[in-house]
Amino acid sequence: MSTEILMPALSPTMTEGNLSKWLIKKGDTVKAGDLIAEIETDKATMEVEAVDEGIVLDLLFKEGEVNIPVNKAIAIIGDPNEKVEVKKEAPIEKVIEEKNIEKNIETKIENKKADLIDTPSPKIEEDRNLSSDEITMRQALRDTMAEEMRKDNKVFILGEEVAEYQGAYKVTQGLLQEFGKERVLDTPISEHGFTGLAVGAAFKGLRPILEFMTFNFSMQAIDQIINSAAKTLYMSGGQINCPIVFRGPNGAAAQVAAQHSQDFSSWYSQVPGLKVIAPSTPYNAKGLLRSAISDPNPVIFLENEILYGLKGPVNNDINFSIPIGKANIEKEGNDLTIVTYSIMLQKSKEAALRLKEEYNLDAEIIDLQTLRPLDTETILNSVKKTNRLITVEESWPFGSVGSEIANIVQRDAFDYLDSPVIKVNSADVPMPYALSLEKLYLPQVDDIINAAKKVSYIK
Amino acid sequence: MKKLQKADYIKMYSFMLKIRRFEERAAQLYGMGKIGGFCHLYIGQEAVVVGILMTIDKNDSVVTTYRDHGHMIARGLDPKRIMAELTGREDGYSAGKGGSMHMFSKENNFYGGHGIVGAQVPIGTGIAFTHKYNGEKNICRTYIGDGAMNNGQVFEAFNLAALWKLPVLYIIENNKYGMGTSVDRAAAGLDLHKRGEAFGIPGEKVDGMNIFSVIEAADKAGKYVREGNGPYIIEVQTYRYRGHSMSDPAKYRTKEELDNYKQTDPIEIVKTEILKKKIATNDEIEKINKDTLEEIKNAAEFATNSPFPKDSELYTDVYL
Numbered sequence: 074m075s076t077e078i079l080m081p082a083l084s085p086t087m088t089e090g091n092l093s094k095w096l097i098k099k100g101d102t103v104k105a106g107d108l109i110a111e112i113e114t115d116k117a118t119m120e121v122e123a124v125d126e127g128i129v130l131d132l133l134f135k136e137g138e139v140n141i142p143v144n145k146a147i148a149i150i151g152d153p154n155e156k157v158e159v160k161k162e163a164p165i166e167k168v169i170e171e172k173n174i175e176k177n178i179e180t181k182i183e184n185k186k187a188d189l190i191d192t193p194s195p196k197i198e199e200d201r202n203l204s205s206d207e208i209t210m211r212q213a214l215r216d217t218m219a220e221e222m223r224k225d226n227k228v229f230i231l232g233e234e235v236a237e238y239q240g241a242y243k244v245t246q247g248l249l250q251e252f253g254k255e256r257v258l259d260t261p262i263s264e265h266g267f268t269g270l271a272v273g274a275a276f277k278g279l280r281p282i283l284e285f286m287t288f289n290f291s292m293q294a295i296d297q298i299i300n301s302a303a304k305t306l307y308m309s310g311g312q313i314n315c316p317i318v319f320r321g322p323n324g325a326a327a328q329v330a331a332q333h334s335q336d337f338s339s340w341y342s343q344v345p346g347l348k349v350i351a352p353s354t355p356y357n358a359k360g361l362l363r364s365a366i367s368d369p370n371p372v373i374f375l376e377n378e379i380l381y382g383l384k385g386p387v388n389n390d391i392n393f394s395i396p397i398g399k400a401n402i403e404k405e406g407n408d409l410t411i412v413t414y415s416i417m418l419q420k421s422k423e424a425a426l427r428l429k430e431e432y433n434l435d436a437e438i439i440d441l442q443t444l445r446p447l448d449t450e451t452i453l454n455s456v457k458k459t460n461r462l463i464t465v466e467e468s469w470p471f472g473s474v475g476s477e478i479a480n481i482v483q484r485d486a487f488d489y490l491d492s493p494v495i496k497v498n499s500a501d502v503p504m505p506y507a508l509s510l511e512k513l514y515l516p517q518v519d520d521i522i523n524a525a526k527k528v529s530y531i532k
Numbered sequence: 533m534k535k536l537q538k539a540d541y542i543k544m545y546s547f548m549l550k551i552r553r554f555e556e557r558a559a560q561l562y563g564m565g566k567i568g569g570f571c572h573l574y575i576g577q578e579a580v581v582v583g584i585l586m587t588i589d590k591n592d593s594v595v596t597t598y599r600d601h602g603h604m605i606a607r608g609l610d611p612k613r614i615m616a617e618l619t620g621r622e623d624g625y626s627a628g629k630g631g632s633m634h635m636f637s638k639e640n641n642f643y644g645g646h647g648i649v650g651a652q653v654p655i656g657t658g659i660a661f662t663h664k665y666n667g668e669k670n671i672c673r674t675y676i677g678d679g680a681m682n683n684g685q686v687f688e689a690f691n692l693a694a695l696w697k698l699p700v701l702y703i704i705e706n707n708k709y710g711m712g713t714s715v716d717r718a719a720a721g722l723d724l725h726k727r728g729e730a731f732g733i734p735g736e737k738v739d740g741m742n743i744f745s746v747i748e749a750a751d752k753a754g755k756y757v758r759e760g761n762g763p764y765i766i767e768v769q770t771y772r773y774r775g776h777s778m779s780d781p782a783k784y785r786t787k788e789e790l791d792n793y794k795q796t797d798p799i800e801i802v803k804t805e806i807l808k809k810k811i812a813t814n815d816e817i818e819k820i821n822k823d824t825l826e827e828i829k830n831a832a833e834f835a836t837n838s839p840f841p842k843d844s845e846l847y848t849d850v851y852l
Contacts, residue, residue: 258696263691279665297654305634307629308626308644310849311849370851
């Protein structure tokens with residue numbers, strides 16, 4: 074009787090892990106509670122304990138193997154009494170073989186899906202400096218911060234767990250080691266205070282990057298963001314600007330429920346004096362974060378926890394930037410326009426593929442990249458071509474970014490519209506915990522397809 | 533204690549008087565409808581900011597509350613342009629876009645003028661952070677009203693300042709009332725200067741009606757902070773003669789209480805000292821009085837004649 078030890082999910086958003094180190098070897102006897110391996114997750118390296126007892130019959134992955142999916146068997150332990158028998162019949166190899174076949178099939182499916190969804194837009198592929206290897210969004214953000222910190226001593230980073238812990242989501246990994254504790258500062262859990270402090274430092278000429286562990290916690294500090302950072306340039310008659318970047322994950326993670334899953338993009342986009350950016354890929358995360366750090370104004374930089382692990386090519390030129398206020402036409406099309414941003418770009422691309430296959434609808438996808446100032450020109454030009462518009466975003470429906478886009482389009486392109494604009498948003502309720510309800514709450518590919526059908530008058 | 537020269541006494545007297553006359557004139561203009569919105573007067577509290585001014589370095593930074601007219605005058609800023617901001621004109625320090633509560637002068641290291649109670653405290657702490665980050669020997673003086681001393685972000689800022697040993701001097705201007713609520717009805721424990729104790733921040737209580745006490749305390753505290761020992765708190769016991777703002781009749785206190793404070797008027801104390809020490813004659817004092825009155829009158833005239841901001845200014849200064 075053998076038992077599989079599975080790759081454990083060690084964080085809400087972990088989908089795969091890296092096997093950093095085995096703490097056991099074949100033939101060892103393990104008891105419940107023994108440490109068996111070190112697993113590197115999307116957030117940290119953690120030790121894993123055995124739950125079952127037995128003799129280690131096999132280790133299915135080598136040390137250093139990466140991207141092992143959660144719930145994949147990583148080792149097999151057996152009943153000590155059956156040890157000899159097991160060896161004799163050698164059934165384990167067979168098990169492993171089957172596992173490997175299964176793994177290959179799954180990997181192929183995953184890769185195919187990834188190819189379809191993560192293909193960079195044609196415009197990005199034209200970028201001559203595009204890297205041949207792919208990096209994660211997390212690394213793209215990290216690298217950009219490091220590059221800017223090397224260029225300008227006035228750039229520093231502060232936030233909870235950004236230094237010694239290496240970032241709650243590992244976005245600031247290694248920055249403390251390179252730049253020291255004067256420029257990479259762990260703060261107490263004190264958002265109102267340290268946000269005000271960073272705003273004061275920006276008034277006085279430094280260029281802080283302030284990490285909110287998540288934007289949910291920015292609610293503790295929102296007075297300093299709105300009343301101090303956004304307004305002082307105006308209130309001082311142009312004397313005192315505030316070159317600061319507020320960054321961190323925004324929107325839903327995975328089953329962390331109402332207080333830790335909400336999208337603030339439309340809240341911040343409503344405020345004059347702020348610029349608001351929401352990257353969707355490692356490529357634009359890099360270009361946009363550089364623009365944000367160099368901007369003399371306060372910038373809200375809305376990342377997404379689930380996208381931190383998204384891989385893609387980037388432009389490694391340390392001066393490469395994407396201008397704030399410019400949307401990207403992710404995919405050209407003639408039948409309808411999908412305007413989206415952040416994580417919903419992925420779902421919109423998936424929807425576009427199915428719309429083409431199943432309904433022969435050729436959707437144009439616009440990835441806003443910047444929410445304020447909004448690139449209305451790109452949106453209007455697209456609507457004038459396709460005559461149909463849907464907006465897709467994770468925020469609540471009331472007064473969302475899509476609401477404003479719908480308003481602009483009906484005002485400036487009324488005669489071009491062949492159908493009413495339809496918004497796809499999250500449900501108008503607090504985020505539920507249960508996996509089933511969470512899925513219902515968030516916009517899904519089917520919701521996008523249904524909206525597209527509706528604007529195209531397809532039953 | 534800082535050794536005061538004859539010129540220092542004259543400077544103190546002139547600045548305090550200038551603030552008093554400025555505020556009286558502002559009240560008049562408010563009554564005439566030339567100044568709108570909220571307008572918080574500093575009358576009665578002059579010894580606080582002028583006392584601190586006597587110990588300040590040109591490159592030190594200052595940040596304060598919305599009761600900021602006197603603070604700007606003490607910083608050496610032009611009463612004409614301060615008054616023009618109060619009247620919302622284009623020559624105002626914020627080009628007419630800030631008003632009484634939101635005035636700034638970056639070139640003079642004056643960082644406002646903040647309208648949200650308590651918000652200036654983390655901001656001042658951040659300005660101090662910058663002085664330290666840049667390796668400057670300067671400090672940031674951060675003023676706090678007694679009302680803000682019950683505001684959470686103040687303690688978050690105290691914690692950060694102590695944790696990172698930031699060169700910030702916190703000056704609590706305790707004028708006994710947060711709007712209409714007396715300190716004892718708002719604060720559990722009246723020793724506001726002791727509220728940094730848990731963070732290891734030394735604090736001291738000072739008579740804010742007597743400028744000489746203020747100077748002594750500010751000098752000592754300023755040195756402590758400048759030498760890199762971290763933050764320090766001075767609680768200055770003061771009193772505002774007027775209501776919280778122009779629209780406040782101040783019915784929550786007795787006439788006797790007010791009259792009692794007027795007996796120890798901070799300007800009279802300095803004047804008495806000047807005459808006693810024979811630093812100036814009565815005639816010379818009179819000349820200062822007359823000149824000050826004239827200067828403020830001119831400021832009011834300037835502020836009411838300066839043009840309103842151009843309509844096109846509505847959309848400027850939102851982004852740099």
